[in-house]
Amino acid sequence: MADATVIVNKKRSGSSDEQWDQIAGAKKQLLNKAGHVEDPAAALANVRHEFGEHGGVNMSIEASATFTVMEPETMGRMFSGELGPDRDFFIYSRHFNPTVLNLGRLMAALEGTEAAYCTASGMSAISSVLLQLCSTGGHIVASNTLYGGTHALLTHFFPRACGITTSFVDIRDLEVVRREVVEGKTKVLYFESMSNPTLTVGNVPELCRIAHDKGVTVVVDNTFAPMVVSPARLGADVVVHSISKYISGGADIIAGAVCGPASLVNSMMDLHQGSLMLLGPTMNPKVAFELSERLPHLGLRMKEHCNRALVYATRMKKLGLKVVYPGLEDHPDHTLIKSIANKDYGYGGILCLDMETEERASRLMNLLQNCTQFGLMAVSLGYYETLMSCSGSSTSSEMNEEEKQLAGISPGLIRMSIGYTGTLEQKWTQFEKALTRMQQDKTAPISI
Numbered sequence: 001m002a003d004a005t006v007i008v009n010k011k012r013s014g015s016s017d018e019q020w021d022q023i024a025g026a027k028k029q030l031l032n033k034a035g036h037v038e039d040p041a042a043a044l045a046n047v048r049h050e051f052g053e054h055g056g057v058n059m060s061i062e063a064s065a066t067f068t069v070m071e072p073e074t075m076g077r078m079f080s081g082e083l084g085p086d087r088d089f090f091i092y093s094r095h096f097n098p099t100v101l102n103l104g105r106l107m108a109a110l111e112g113t114e115a116a117y118c119t120a121s122g123m124s125a126i127s128s129v130l131l132q133l134c135s136t137g138g139h140i141v142a143s144n145t146l147y148g149g150t151h152a153l154l155t156h157f158f159p160r161a162c163g164i165t166t167s168f169v170d171i172r173d174l175e176v177v178r179r180e181v182v183e184g185k186t187k188v189l190y191f192e193s194m195s196n197p198t199l200t201v202g203n204v205p206e207l208c209r210i211a212h213d214k215g216v217t218v219v220v221d222n223t224f225a226p227m228v229v230s231p232a233r234l235g236a237d238v239v240v241h242s243i244s245k246y247i248s249g250g251a252d253i254i255a256g257a258v259c260g261p262a263s264l265v266n267s268m269m270d271l272h273q274g275s276l277m278l279l280g281p282t283m284n285p286k287v288a289f290e291l292s293e294r295l296p297h298l299g300l301r302m303k304e305h306c307n308r309a310l311v312y313a314t315r316m317k318k319l320g321l322k323v324v325y326p327g328l329e330d331h332p333d334h335t336l337i338k339s340i341a342n343k344d345y346g347y348g349g350i351l352c353l354d355m356e357t358e359e360r361a362s363r364l365m366n367l368l369q370n371c372t373q374f375g376l377m378a379v380s381l382g383y384y385e386t387l388m389s390c391s392g393s394s395t396s397s398e399m400n401e402e403e404k405q406l407a408g409i410s411p412g413l414i415r416m417s418i419g420y421t422g423t424l425e426q427k428w429t430q431f432e433k434a435l436t437r438m439q440q441d442k443t444a445p446i447s448i
């Protein structure tokens with residue numbers, strides 16, 4: 001009896017190839033439906049809902065590292081690529097895992113791509129996709145304002161490890177981009193939809209036009225602006241994420257994703273040539289399950305992050321502070337972000353405050369954390385509490401002084417990821433109090 005139950009529960013048992021083709025076809029239709037919806041929240045709501053094994057409203061976690069087959073021949077058919085996850089055939093969880101794949105379907109819907117697969121970190125998503133797209137000696141054109149880790153990967157690691165070189169450009173200067181992207185030589189144009197930390201907005205449609213005219217693949221890091229900007233809906237080929245930030249929202253998980261064409265995701269999983277399969281930055285299914293429970297409220301969270309960032313940036317500016325925020329009319333990319341942002345989400349949840357010197361930045365952050373509880377001094381972003389860091393000496397410290405200057409990172413630049421705990425007015429009062437105290441007491445050491 002027990003044995004019979006085990007076999008009956010195996011979805012693959014006794015099903016003909018035709019039946020599986022029908023199921024696979026139905027799944028594909030659902031995926032395509034999700035992919036064509038413009039609003040990311042609407043697209044997410046269209047994704048096939050996975051129920052739990054016992055009828056639970058949440059899916060079950062497929063925690064297995066390996067999977068059985070009913071007939072010995074099936075193994076060979078799976079390894080040859082004839083039978084795959086689209087027909088519910090799984091080999092081993094470093095390859096495809098059903099729970100991780102489900103999160104991938106959500107990520108693909110979020111970004112409007114055909115497919116997506118999730119990784120152990122944002123950096124592994126970035127490095128794996130670039131290694132898949134570029135071979136030894138390959139050339140990348142990248143924005144000169146990027147997360148410090150990505151900048152270091154392109155500047156130091158890739159040239160040393162595999163001879164992949166990068167030309168850094170100011171992506172606001174489309175003529176320079178056009179000049180640097182060389183047909184037949186350049187493989188990838190890489191930039192962040194909203195750059196870390198300077199909040200430069202990438203002109204996704206125009207940059208894609210330039211790259212595509214020369215047969216170059218466009219990869220966009222959308223970590224700073226999920227829901228707000230949808231680079232693939234604007235023409236990008238691949239979208240990468242550090243899920244560790246807004247998508248997780250809890251500052252408790254390190255994770256990433258590559259969203260793009262199914263052919264690319266499948267090539268990254270190829271048993272002989274796939275960067276994800278062979279380098280192995282796999283996401284744990286238990287982590288994938290947790291994250292899939294957080295995506296449904298990403299839109300709500302983003303709206304509040306963005307709302308508060310806009311209110312605070314506007315008020316900070318009124319106080320005479322040097323504030324950088326794409327939602328402000330004086331930001332050089334304000335018109336651009338207005339034209340490419342998805343409706344009703346806002347202009348991002350990060351703002352930068354330029355205190356000019358590191359000493360002033362540190363003094364303010366110290367007061368904001370230790371005297372008034374406005375936020376926490378910590379790197380990262382997308383958490384429900386406000387996080388503050390001085391970028392030049394932290395997440396952009398991989399860049400040398402000249403690179404930081406080119407990217408517009410002043411020594412006193414505080415990056416603030418605006419949280420949504422407490423009330424907006426309560427938090428603003430805490431900000432004002434810290435600022436007043438700093439202005440009153442310019443030189444004395446800060447007492448806590």
Ligand SMILES: Cc1ncc(COP(=O)(O)O)c(C=O)c1O
Nearest residue numbers: 121122123147196223242244255
């Ligand atoms: C824009 C951006 N991309 C990628 C990463 C790397 O992500 P992870 O820390 O998840 O590897 C970060 C991390 O700060 C980031 O800010």
